[in-house]
Amino acid sequence: MNLAHYLGLLHKAEVDLAAAYRAIGEAHMDEPDVFYDCEKFAAQCDRHAERLQPFADRYGEEADDEPDRLHSELFTGTREGGLGLLRDLHDLYLMAAECDISWTLVGQAGQGARDTDLMEVVTGCEGETAMQMAWLRTRMKHAAPQALVVS
C-alpha cells in the first residue's frame, strides 16, 4: 500500500508550511494581520501534523521506504517590502495548495481503505487548509495592485 507515502508527503508539507508561516509572519511583523494570522495558521498546521502522525506510523509499517522525490521545495526564505510580502504570501499559497490537494487524495485513499478514523481527520483539517488558501488569496488580491503597479 502506497498510502504511507502520501501521508508522509502531507505530514512533511504541513510541517514545512507551519515553519514557513512562522518565518514569514516574523519577517513581516509590521503587517500585524499577516503576523497574527500566520501565527494562527502555523498552529493549525502543527495540529494537522500531530493528527496525521499516528496514521503515518501505522501505514508506514506496511510501506516501502518513502521516495524522496515526492517532496518539493517551495520556500527558500523571506523577502522585504511590498513586493516581497506579495511573493512570500504567494509561496505560502503554493505550499498550502500542496497540502490542500494532498488532503483530497489522502481522503480518497481513506475511503478506499475504509479507514473512518482517517476520514474524520481529513474532514476536520481540509476545511482549515482551504480557509488558509482563501485568506492568502484575499490578502494577495488586496496587496497586488499597490505592490505591482504603484511604485
Add this chain to the structure above:
Amino acid sequence: MPTSRHAESPTATDRIEDPWGARTPYGPQHPSWPARVDTFLEDGIDASDVDRWVQSASILHSNGDALDIAVKDGRIVGVRGRAADRINRGRLGPKDLFGWQANNSPDRLTRPLVRDGDRLVEADWETAMGRVVDRSRELLDGPGGWGHFGFYTSGQLFLEEYYTLGVIGKAGIGTPHMDGNTRLCTATAAAALKASFGTDGQPSSYTDVDHCDAIALWGHNVAETQTVLWMRMLDRRRGPNPPAMVAVDPRATPVAREADVHLAVRNGTNQALMNGLIRELLVHGWIDERYVDEHTQGFEKLQQAVDAYPPERVAQICDVPAGQVRAAAEILGTCERLLSTVLQGFYQSNQATAASCQVNNIHLLRGMLGRPGAGIYQMNGQPTAQNTREAGADGDLPAMRNWDNDEHIRQLAELWNVEVDKIPHWAPPTHAMQIFRYAEQGSIKLLWISATNPAVSLPDLARIRRILERDDLFVVVQDLFLTETARFADVVLPAATWGEKLGTFTSVDRTIHISDKAVEPPGEARPDLDIFLDYARRMDFRDRDGGPLITWDDPESAFEAWKACSAGRPCDYTGVTYDRLRGGSGIQWPCNARHPDGAERLYTDGVFNTDPDYSETYGHDIPTGAAHTESEYRAKEPKGRAFLHAVDYEPSPEVPSDEHPLLLTTGRTVYHFHTRTKTGRAPQLDGAAPDVWVELAPDDARGLGIAEGDLVEVRSPRGMITARARVCGVRPGVVFVPFHYGYWDTPASTGPEGGAGRAVNEATVSGWDPVSKQPIFKVAAVAVRKVAGAAGGHAPAPTVGGAEPVGDAAVPRTSGGRAAMATSTVEEAS
C-alpha cells in the same frame, strides 16, 4: 397622542454633577416618552435676548439629539433641545449643552497654513490649495498615480461632504485608499450588520426603548456615550413595568451598576460569553423555531459550535460566575421584547465582528426583530458615522453597494458618467491601518486627513508619528484647530464646523436631521464641502464626456445628487428634501414612494437584504476575514434569510505575561469626545475631567502599593504613559485609561518628546479584527508601577461615571457649579 400639554416651570440643574438630569418616568402604556426641554445659554443671556434659533442636532456623539442653536449678534450663545423630535424629545446631554463653546474659541484656525521648513506659516487659500493641487497633479501623472493618494476622513462631517469626497476619490482620482476614523468606531457595526443581514443599515428604532421588557447592553457604556438614550432607558426603569437589564462590561459603569445582571468579563473573551449564552438559549428551548426555520440559515452549525461552551467553561474563560451566565441567559431567553445595544466593548475587542454577530444571532433565534420593543442597535460612536458609511467615504461603496458586484459598479459608473474601470473595485476599499502602512512604506505619498486626529486616536502612536513625519509624505490636514496631527502637516486648511455650515446627518436609528447655518465661520475658514468642491474644480476632474465630474455646487445640490445615488438601495433618501427636514422631527430612511414618511423599523417581515443581487457583500469567513466568492455566496441560496454565524472563541493576540501582567482597556468619559479638540475647549467639560487618569481595581492597587492620586506608569511593549491613579470599580486584573488626552494642551504639543506619554495609544496594539479591520484598543498587556505619591492630591478623574471612586479616599465630588446650570422644562401630557 395627547391632545394638549402644559409645561411645568423650568428647573435648574448642574449638568456636570448630574449629566442625566431629572427623571420623567414612563411605561409601555404611556403614549410616548414625556418631553423635557433642556436649555443652556451663555451667562447673562436670557431666552428673550436671543435673536434667532437655528435648527440642528448634536455633533458630539452619535445619538442625534435634535436642538436649536441660539444666536445673538452673529454669535452662538447657547442651545435648546427640540421637544418635537422623535429622538430626544427636547433633552440634551452635557456635551450638547456646553460643547458648542469651542466654536467661539480664540485659537480657531482662521487662515490656511503652509510648511516653511520646520514651521507652519500663514498663507492665503490660493497658495495653500495651489500646493495641494500641484503635488496632486505631479503624483497623479503616470501609471499607478492613484496609488499615491490616501484620504483619511471622519465621522463628524456632513453627508453632502462625505458623498462629494467619495466621488472625488473613487471617480476623480480612482483610488481605493479612502477610509474614515469610523474604522475606529462603527466599522464593526457595519460589518456585523452586513454579515448577518446582507447589508448595512441599523434595523431598529430608539422608540424600542419605550416598548421593550429587557435591555441588554453589550460592551456599551451608554450612560456616558449617548446620555439621552440612557435617560430614556432610565425613565423606563423608573416607570411602571420596567425592563430587566443585562450589562457586559469589565468596568462598574453607571450602566453596570443599574443592571440586574452585570457580567464583568475579562477583556477579550466576549465570544466565549456569547457562545455560552446562546448555548443556554438552545438548552432551555428559548428559541422561536418557526422564525429560525423561515428566516435564517446556519442553525445546525451554530448549535454545534456553542455546544462546547457550558456555563462553567464560560465562567473559567471570562472569569465571571457561572450562575451569572445562567441568570443573564434566563433574562434574554424569557423576555418578550428584547432590545440590544452594542458598542466599543465588543467592537474594539478581539473577535469583534464574531461577537457582534452573536448579538444578532440571539435576536434571530428568538425572533426579536422588526417589531416594537424587539430591536438591535449596532451603535455608532460619532455623530455622522452613519453617513460616512452610507456615502462611501470609508471602506464601503456609496449607498451600500457591493464592490464585488459588477452590476453595482456599473450603476455607479452610469451615475457618475465615468468608465467602469475608473472606479477601483478589485478589492474592498483600503482600511485605515493599511493606508498608514502604505504611507510608512512610501507608496502613499499624499495623505489628506479631514476632521480627525490620528496622532492621538490611532494605536501605537510612536509609529504613527514616524509615518506623519516622513519627508516623502505630503500631509494635508483640514480641521478647526491646530491639532497634534495638524502640526505634522505640509498644508493646513481651516474648516468651518457645525453651526457655521449647512448639511444633513443621520443617527443610529436612521433619523436624518438638517443642520442649518447659524453664524459665519471665523476668519477665512471654509465649509469642508467648499474645500472639496474647490479641489475638484482645480483638479479639473471630468466625466467621460468631458463634462465636470462633480455637478453640484452647494449642500442642497449635493444632497440631491446623493438622493439619486441612494435610489433603490436600503438607505433610500429619495423622499427627503431639505424643506421636509426643516421644522418638526427628523425623518428615518428609507423614505421613498413606498415609505413616504420614512420607515421606523427594517425587516418587519423577516425578509433580509441577503439576495446576491442586492446584498452589500458576498460574505467572509468570520475568524480569518477570507472573502467568499460570488459563486460560493450564490450557492448558499440565501433567499432573504439572515445568516447565523458560528465562531469558536480564540484568545486575543496579546494576553498577560509575567512581564506585562495586567490587561489594558481604553475608553471614554461622559465629559469628553474623542481627542478633546472641542470638549477640551469648553470650560465646564474641561473642568470636570481636565487630565488623564488610570483606573485600578482595589485589590490590584493594594498589591502594587498604589493609592488614589499616586502617579503611576503604564507600560506595554510599545510605549508608556504616566497618569494619576483612581481606585474604582474596574474588574481585577484590568486597568482602564481614557483615550481622550493628547498633547495639544501640553508644552510638547505633538507627543511625549522624551517625557512621559499622556496619550494611552502610546501603549495600544497595532492589530485589528479580521473582518471589520477595527483596531483592538480594548486588549493590551501592560505593566503598572508607582512612580510618585499623591502628595495629598487625587486623580484628575471625575467622580461621575465609570471612574466613581470606591473605598475611603477623600475625593471631592465632581460639579460644575453655577457655570454648569442648565434648565429643564418638563411638558406633561394632560
